[in-house]
Amino acid sequence: MRRRLAAVLLALIVCTVHAQEPLRVGSKADNEGALLGQVVLQVLRHHGVPVVDRTQLGPTSIVRRALLNGDLDVYPEYTGNAAFFFHRESDPAFRDAAKAYALAASLDHSANHLVWLAPAPADNHWAIGVRGDVATRESLRTLRDFARWVNRGGNVLLAGSAEFVESDAALPAFQSAYGFNLRGDQLLVLAGGDTSATIKAAAEGISGVNASMVYSTDGAIAITGLVVLDDPAHVELAYQPAAVFREEALQRYPAVRAPLEAAFRPLTVDMLRRLNARTQIDGEDAAKVAADYLRAEGLVR
Template identity: 30%
Template sequence: MTQKTTRRDALKAAGAVTSAAGLTSLAGCSAILGGGGGGGSGTVTVSSKQFTEQEVLGYLAVEALKANTDVNVQDEVGLGGSVTNFEALKSGQTDLYWEYTGTAWATLPPKHSEVITDPEEIYSKVQSEFESEYDITLLDRAPFNNTYVLIVREQWANDNGIESISDYVSWAQNNTDHTMVMNAEFQERDDGWPGLVEHYGFGDTADQLTVKNVGSSLTYEVVGEGEATIGMGFNTNPKILKFDLQSLEDDKGFFPVYNPAPMVDQAVVEENPSIEEPLNEVANSLSTETIRGLNRKVSIEQQDARTVAKNYLKSEGIV
């Protein structure tokens, strides 16, 4: 039986090939796809990565463009990982997706090991570099930052007057009899627990703590149920809301910044200038609490991501 090759199959295959082979050309994919992502024809193809937050962001872009422009919007939401989306964009097979500034800086070529914790600095550097290297630009970045955080129970934080990592470090010096939970990778990474301990001068005290490894998705429940005092999480995870947790302020600026912004082919913006305003409006509306709430509707309440995105845009008057 003959199998039909869909557009999405071809896009994913293109990303997988280039991921394995490095920065090789994707020009041959156009023959499979029957054309590119629509750079100059009034067609804009929106893709995204394959997890809840990215699907929400993807559909926010799709619905905002459909309602506010005359372009023909093609939906490739949930296309694949960072490399697949970037290669599809770079080759002209898609036209935009939301990328995090920290991911673009550290993960996408040419890759940088320097950690930048200032949101505007890393945004400006990524935007300048990608415009120069690839003729790809970033539109406005969203205020929310999907970075690592240390999480505690909100009531515990209030009872102990702890709002920041420095507050926690000071408290822990006299209270070493408690448990911290994190995944094994975070415990070993230089930009994880070892680096954090050094950055905050926490060495001697940290050695006295009980540290347990749990999966990232379980950390929130373990801390929320009081089985550990503190844990590692991600700032926009909706389980922070579900388990009444609080993320501690990274007051000494250790963790990298991960603000998302629409990453767009420059030619597409020039040929379809109407897309810029609605995408920027969406980006600027997304606070940490807002995206946590949207993520919660999809991942915890099991609502449809596209419906959640559309309802949010209506509530904000964007559509």
């Protein structure tokens, strides 16, 4: 009897100690990654979970590997990236937001015992933005309208990175789907992939630029008046951000699922643009921006 009681007590002690192990929170090193990482980190802290801050760890390849290797417990990822993780880029499910999430969650749980929490409604993908006055004058709302403008000889000059111009997942995919082709003299190819530079060029008409590659949640969009063209053919994959956990880590703190999903739920495209503008344009610290957001939404005190 005493041995049995001792064994039960030992098991309870082990479980208690195990539950109090901190969660190692990572994120990608870009502006939005830092913001989302801070949202996860601060929600966990608010709910009494011990954490280790490893946000802004690096690019997708590094953060993903750290999670798979057990060096991280959770980080924010985008549903569309699962298509590349599992070599399913041509699967049409990844072009539908709900199906992309369901498939990402299923594949990653089966293969890696990772759990995707419900994603934010924002979809952060490559897109084309056009200066506001030009969009109004030419009645440009979608990429079909953009194709019409190009094909009738419109004065188009688009700024983009070499990756955007050359990648099969970016401009060439848009051109193939919507039936237009930009000549070399209609493209201003900038070094690097900084969308803030291409957005600035289009918004200010630098060198005659009136269109730009963008990411749909770029903070600069919120302050420049650039019109982001809709993609009705769903050329781009759905990229909704979600917190992704190692299953064992989430099992230690199952109560954090609901507050984390509540924290991602208000993150629409417009909300992320406004928050990203504070870090990208105003230079505010991601931790402060995340704290202000969580307080304003009533998610922390």
